[in-house]
Amino acid sequence: MFAYIIRRVMVAVPTLLLLIVASFFLMHLAPGGPFTSERPLPPAVLANIEARYGLDQPLLVQLWDYMTNIILHFDFGPSFKFKDRDVNDIIAQGFPISLTYGSLSFLVATIAGISLGIAAAIKHNSWIDYTAVSLGIAAQALPNFIMGPILILTFTLWLGLLPGGGWNGGQWQYLIMPVIALATSYIGNITRITRSSMLEVMNSNFIRTARAKGLPQRTVIWRHAMKPTLLPVISYLGPVFVYVLTGSVFVDLYFSTGGLGQSYVNSALTRDYAVLLGVTILYGALTIFVNLLTDLAYAWFDPKIRY
Amino acid sequence: MKQMTKLMLTTVLSASVMTGASFAAGTHPTTGEPLADDQTFTYRVLDEHSSVDPQVVEDVSGSEIVRDLFEGLMNQDENGELVPGVATGYDVSEDKLTYTFHLRPEAVWSNGDPVVAGDFVFAWRRAADPALASPYQWFIELMSLENASEIVAGDMAPEELGVTAVDDHTLEVKLTAPLPYFPYMTTHATTFPSPQKVIEEFGEEWTRPENIVSNGAYILTEHLPNERSVRERNEMYWDNENTIIDKVVALVINDENVALTRYLAGELDRTEVPAGQYPRLHEEYPDEAISFPRLCNYYYTFNLSDSGPEAFKDVNVRKALALAVDRKIIVENILAGGQPEAYTFTPEAVAGFTPPTVPMAEMTQADRDAMATELLAEAGYGSDNPLSFSLVYNTSEAHEKIAVALSQMWKQKLGAEVELANMEWKVFLEERGNQNFELARGAWCGDYNEASTFLDLLDSQSGYNDGKYSNEEYDSLLEAAKTAEDTTPLYTSAEQILAEEMPVIPIYHYAGVYMMDSDVGNWPVNNVEQNWYSKNLYKIAE
Numbered sequence: 001m002f003a004y005i006i007r008r009v010m011v012a013v014p015t016l017l018l019l020i021v022a023s024f025f026l027m028h029l030a031p032g033g034p035f036t037s038e039r040p041l042p043p044a045v046l047a048n049i050e051a052r053y054g055l056d057q058p059l060l061v062q063l064w065d066y067m068t069n070i071i072l073h074f075d076f077g078p079s080f081k082f083k084d085r086d087v088n089d090i091i092a093q094g095f096p097i098s099l100t101y102g103s104l105s106f107l108v109a110t111i112a113g114i115s116l117g118i119a120a121a122i123k124h125n126s127w128i129d130y131t132a133v134s135l136g137i138a139a140q141a142l143p144n145f146i147m148g149p150i151l152i153l154t155f156t157l158w159l160g161l162l163p164g165g166g167w168n169g170g171q172w173q174y175l176i177m178p179v180i181a182l183a184t185s186y187i188g189n190i191t192r193i194t195r196s197s198m199l200e201v202m203n204s205n206f207i208r209t210a211r212a213k214g215l216p217q218r219t220v221i222w223r224h225a226m227k228p229t230l231l232p233v234i235s236y237l238g239p240v241f242v243y244v245l246t247g248s249v250f251v252d253l254y255f256s257t258g259g260l261g262q263s264y265v266n267s268a269l270t271r272d273y274a275v276l277l278g279v280t281i282l283y284g285a286l287t288i289f290v291n292l293l294t295d296l297a298y299a300w301f302d303p304k305i306r307y
Numbered sequence: 308m309k310q311m312t313k314l315m316l317t318t319v320l321s322a323s324v325m326t327g328a329s330f331a332a333g334t335h336p337t338t339g340e341p342l343a344d345d346q347t348f349t350y351r352v353l354d355e356h357s358s359v360d361p362q363v364v365e366d367v368s369g370s371e372i373v374r375d376l377f378e379g380l381m382n383q384d385e386n387g388e389l390v391p392g393v394a395t396g397y398d399v400s401e402d403k404l405t406y407t408f409h410l411r412p413e414a415v416w417s418n419g420d421p422v423v424a425g426d427f428v429f430a431w432r433r434a435a436d437p438a439l440a441s442p443y444q445w446f447i448e449l450m451s452l453e454n455a456s457e458i459v460a461g462d463m464a465p466e467e468l469g470v471t472a473v474d475d476h477t478l479e480v481k482l483t484a485p486l487p488y489f490p491y492m493t494t495h496a497t498t499f500p501s502p503q504k505v506i507e508e509f510g511e512e513w514t515r516p517e518n519i520v521s522n523g524a525y526i527l528t529e530h531l532p533n534e535r536s537v538r539e540r541n542e543m544y545w546d547n548e549n550t551i552i553d554k555v556v557a558l559v560i561n562d563e564n565v566a567l568t569r570y571l572a573g574e575l576d577r578t579e580v581p582a583g584q585y586p587r588l589h590e591e592y593p594d595e596a597i598s599f600p601r602l603c604n605y606y607y608t609f610n611l612s613d614s615g616p617e618a619f620k621d622v623n624v625r626k627a628l629a630l631a632v633d634r635k636i637i638v639e640n641i642l643a644g645g646q647p648e649a650y651t652f653t654p655e656a657v658a659g660f661t662p663p664t665v666p667m668a669e670m671t672q673a674d675r676d677a678m679a680t681e682l683l684a685e686a687g688y689g690s691d692n693p694l695s696f697s698l699v700y701n702t703s704e705a706h707e708k709i710a711v712a713l714s715q716m717w718k719q720k721l722g723a724e725v726e727l728a729n730m731e732w733k734v735f736l737e738e739r740g741n742q743n744f745e746l747a748r749g750a751w752c753g754d755y756n757e758a759s760t761f762l763d764l765l766d767s768q769s770g771y772n773d774g775k776y777s778n779e780e781y782d783s784l785l786e787a788a789k790t791a792e793d794t795t796p797l798y799t800s801a802e803q804i805l806a807e808e809m810p811v812i813p814i815y816h817y818a819g820v821y822m823m824d825s826d827v828g829n830w831p832v833n834n835v836e837q838n839w840y841s842k843n844l845y846k847i848a849e
Contacts, residue, residue: 032733035442038751040740040770044460045444048437082532083358084514093532152565156572164569166558167534253561258534262561266354266533271733 113190140188238294598645
């Protein structure tokens with residue numbers, strides 16, 4: 001197990017490096033730069049600014065400086081747009097917000113999805129099953145950019161119950177709509193996967209054996225059927241966790257949460273290179289880490305898997 | 308001989324006479340309106356501001372905050388006229404090259420230090436200093452301060468800048484050209500003072516709420532990037548007793564429709580009206596939906612450089628395209644927010660500018676269409692040889708609607724084949740700046756309230772002249788206007804040249820189209836630059 005983790009981490013490092021190098025060059029390939037503006041800067045001024053940020057150096061030198069700063073000082077560089085903040089500040093400020101929304105949405109989607117899926121499978125072909133499946137499909141058909149406007153119009157404008165956006169120190173009223181908007185579409189998928197997995201497990205031989213032993217239904221489900229049912233769900237949940245964090249981009253923009261999504265999109269539009277790279281690296285590292293966790297979780301859920 | 312510029316001393320006097328017990332009684336000192344208990348003004352901004360450092364800030368939303376946090380030599384009133392700020396007034400020398408500003412002794416920073424002439428000297432040098440590399444370095448050059456260009460280019464030390472502190476309360480400024488609008492430039496954020504001690508102590512982080520020291524009517528108390536920024540009454544401000552609004556909250560809301568919903572739900576006091584929604588909102592909320600002229604133009608520019616199409620080198624083609632644009636449809640059916648139709652490059656709202664009568668403006672659309680067909684035929688284009696070109700604009704729903712409408716007009720009236728292409732903003736700027744286009748969208752908002760801020764764009768030497776229009780007579784008119792006593796005939800001639808040569812197609816001039824809570828008092832709708840100061844606003848009790 002330990003050797004496996006070491007092996008994975010050793011693969012992760014070159015993966016991240018590759019991600020940084022590729023993003024770096026792709027970013028510089030896009031036309032325009034951080035200081036391209038409708039009001040072109042006089043050459044002397046532009047030269048001053050570029051010199052200050054080291055943008056007058058050859059790309060390879062810039063890449064080298066960037067990498068050494070990260071490795072030696074854990075410094076992801078300055079923001080070109082926001083003069084009083086560097087990338088570390090921007091991430092330190094926005095990431096906890098995105099993480100809050102992401103984790104809450106993940107919890108909501110997982111709990112709701114698994115419960116609906118299990119209920120549907122246990123009461124197969126009953127009204128509970130049909131309702132759960134319909135709810136799941138409806139949820140899947142409501143991506144966050146549809147849910148956002150529906151929620152705001154309903155709860156902010158018509159009912160006047162919830163504030164239409166913002167963070168305001170993370171008060172619960174401000175969290176509800178973004179979390180629902182973000183979680184909805186995943187509930188559908190999780191329901192579907194859980195249901196079909198549970199149905200398959202309930203028809204397998206070891207469940208028949210458990211029943212034959214005379215175990216009550218409850219024990220059969222919780223003790224024996226649960227773990228194997230959740231295996232395919234887990235493999236789906238890993239990416240979902242990353243999706244809700246990165247997918248919070250829309251929610252961040254729409255509900256003005258102050259989360260990292262806004263910085264991500266805006267830095268791409270304004271060519272704020274260091275911010276864009278910093279957030280890309282963060283999301284990349286997170287993806288690699290969550291995938292590792294998912295793989296380790298397999299071992300716990302499935303006795304057949306050993307690392 | 309020095310000539311004392313009489314500066315609204317009366318304004319100051321009358322303002323101080325009127326202050327007093329009235330706020331406690333809850334009524335406005337001059338209008339007598341009942342004041343709300345909660346004097347908080349909340350408004351929407353589209354994007355996070357770049358900075359609140361006066362010498363660094365480059366965007367409108369940042370400048371709005373900076374105008375509240377800091378105070379420059381002069382301020383603007385509700386009509387955009389100059390009123391005293393930190394300076395009580397100024398003298399100007401006979402040759403108009405030396406200005407002497409007199410600073411009020413009672414002005415202090417939020418930490419209690421006096422605001423002195425040295426603070427301005429420090430700030431102006433800082434703005435010019437290549438070490439700061441401010442994106443607004445060019446503004447110091449534009450002000451024509453002595454040695455500004457040399458300092459910006461790095462050939463001279465910032466200490467050589469033509470600004471000196473004669474004593475703590477006297478600031479002397481030396482110019483290289485007698486700019487008639489120089490005093491107005493001191494209302495721009497770049498010229499506001501900055502606190503040397505604080506900047507030296509905290510470096511770039513001096514503008515954070517926990518570090519910042521400012522001299523305006525408000526201090527920055529909270530800032531969550533991309534979410535909100537809050538400024539609250541500065542008790543140390545010299546005119547604090549006349550400030551009514553206690554707290555100003557700027558909320559970042561990217562989506563204008565969400566902003567409108569949140570406005571309607573009562574979360575905001577001000578937001579922009581999305582394009583096309585003004586008529587409906589104005590009918591439903593007549594007191595809240597407001598529209599007023601702005602200092603911005605919207606135009607299409609021909610690529611007249613060597614890389615541009617041959618057809619556009621023919622003035623008849625350019626005129627035909629300009630004539631065939633039915634501006635009424637654009638402003639009434641697409642924008643629908645009270646925007647004026649444009650036949651001149653400079654908006655009519657510009658101070659001291661009377662738009663010259665250009666022939667196109669006088670004609671009916673039917674006459675224009677007939678003339679357009681005629682001119683295009685003269686240029687050799689018709690059904691057998693249709694004119695075809697491409698039009699680029701930056702990606703946006705409103706720009707797309709206008710581009711589609713115009714291409715339809717040109718197709719129906721002139722048989723022209725127009726290929727539309729949209730590009731992401733930075734790509735668009737890069738392509739347009741490198742003359743990789745045929746016809747391109749353009750828009751400009753004035754940096755100051757004078758026609759040259761627009762007309763300079765088409766000067767052959769201008770860095771913003773993406774269409775590479777060049778006309779010696781036009782250039783010399785603008786050169787003469789820089790020092791002329793009466794600029795009106797010069798600007799009129801310049802506009803007439805543009806109307807004759809049509810290097811750009813003016814389409815419309817902007818309007819500020821807002822939803823503004825009727826509780827907000829004294830919003831400066833007549834200030835075309837929309838330089839508003841929270842200290843002049845108030846909230847009326849409902």
